[in-house]
Amino acid sequence: MPVDTALIGALHVEYLKRRDLHSGEEHLHHTLFQTSTIDALLEGKYDGDVSFAELADRGDFGLGTFDALDGEMIALDGDFYGVRADGRAYPIGGRERTPFAVVTFFEPNxxxxxxxxxxxxxxxxxxxxxxxxxxxxxxxxxxxxxxxxxxxxxxxxxxxxxxxxxxxxxxxxxxxxxxxxxxxxxxxxxxxxxxxxxxxxxxxxxxxxxxxxxxxxxxxxxxxxxxxxEADLRLELPPGVALPTPDxxxxxxxxxxxxxxx
Ligand SMILES: [Zn+2]
Structure with missing residues (x-):
C-alpha cells in the first residue's frame, strides 16, 4: 500500500491507519509516533483509538491523554501513568486506549x-x-x-x-x-x-x-x-480525523x- 508522506519543517511525516500498526516492529531510532492531531483533540475527538499496548511498541517516553479525556498521560522509562482529575498518578494497563498521544524511544543526543x-x-x-x-x-x-x-x-x-x-x-x-x-x-x-x-x-x-x-x-x-x-514522525489518523491544515x-x-x- 502506498504510504502518504509529507515534510513538516525538518520532520519527515508518514501517515498511517490503525490497521497498519503491527506489533513486534523493530524499534525505530529518533522517530516519533503520534496518534491523532492536536486539532482533533481541540474539537472534542476524545474517543480512544490506539491501545497502550500498541503505544508501548512504539515508544517508552511521551505524553498524551486517555479515552474520554480522562486525565494527563506520562510515559517514562517504558512505564505509562495517568494523572487523573484528583492530581494523583495511576499506572495504566495495556488495554486502555488513547485519543491523542506522542511517544518515542528516548535516546538523548x-x-x-x-x-x-x-x-x-x-x-x-x-x-x-x-x-x-x-x-x-x-x-x-x-x-x-x-x-x-x-x-x-x-x-x-x-x-x-x-x-x-x-x-x-x-x-x-x-x-x-x-x-x-x-x-x-x-x-x-x-x-x-x-x-x-x-x-x-x-x-x-x-x-x-x-x-x-x-x-x-x-x-x-x-x-x-x-x-x-527527532527526524521522523509516524502519524496514525483515527477514523474521522483528517490531515491537519497548516494554520x-x-x-x-x-x-x-x-x-x-x-
Ligand atoms: Zn498536556
Missing part, C-alpha cells in the same frame, strides 16, 4: 546539568539556545528538584463531548511544593501547528510516581537535562496558548 534556578520560560529559552533554529522537533527530559511545580489535569468527559477550550475552563490545578521528579516533553516547530502543539509542551511526574500533570509553571532548583533530536496564524496560536499554557 545531548545531556547537561542545570544548576541554576529557573522558571519554565527561562528553561524554554535555554532549550531554544541549546538546539538552535526552529525547524526541528525534540524530545526533552529533565530530572530535577523543584521548589514548586504547577500542573493541571482534565476530568473525564461525557458525550456529546465539549471542546477542549470548554473543558479547561473547569480544569483542576495543583501546586506541588519542594518536589523531585521528571519533566517529559516535546518541542514542535511552528510548521507543525495543528498537528501538535508548536513550541514546548511538558507533563510532570514526581520521583515516587504519585502525582503530576500537564505543566503550567515550574520553579526548578537543579536537574539533569537530556535532549533527543500558523496568531489567532490559532493564542487559542492554543490559552488551552495549554494558562
Amino acid at each position: 545531548l545531556s547537561l546539568t542545570l544548576d541554576t534556578p529557573m522558571n519554565l520560560e527561562t528553561l524554554c529559552s535555554r532549550l531554544d539556545h541549546l538546539v538552535g533554529g526552529d525547524a526541528s522537533c525534540y524530545a526533552v527530559r529533565l530530572d530535577g528538584t523543584f521548589d514548586h511545580v504547577k500542573t493541571r489535569s482534565v476530568p473525564r468527559q461525557n458525550k456529546p463531548y465539549p471542546s477542549l477550550a470548554e473543558v479547561v475552563k473547569h480544569q483542576p490545578v495543583f501546586e506541588l511544593r519542594e518536589v523531585s521528579g521528571s519533566l517529559i516533553g516535546f518541542r514542535f516547530p511552528l510548521h507543525a501547528q495543528g498537528l501538535n502543539v508548536a513550541g514546548y509542551h511538558f507533563h510532570f511526574i514526581t520521583s515516587d510516581r504519585s502525582a503530576g500533570g500537564h505543566v503550567l509553571e515550574i520553579g526548578l532548583l537543579s536537574g539533569e537535562l537530556q535532549i533527543d533530536a 500558523t496564524t496568531d489567532a490559532k496560536k493564542e487559542a492554543l496558548d490559552h488551552i495549554e499554557r494558562e
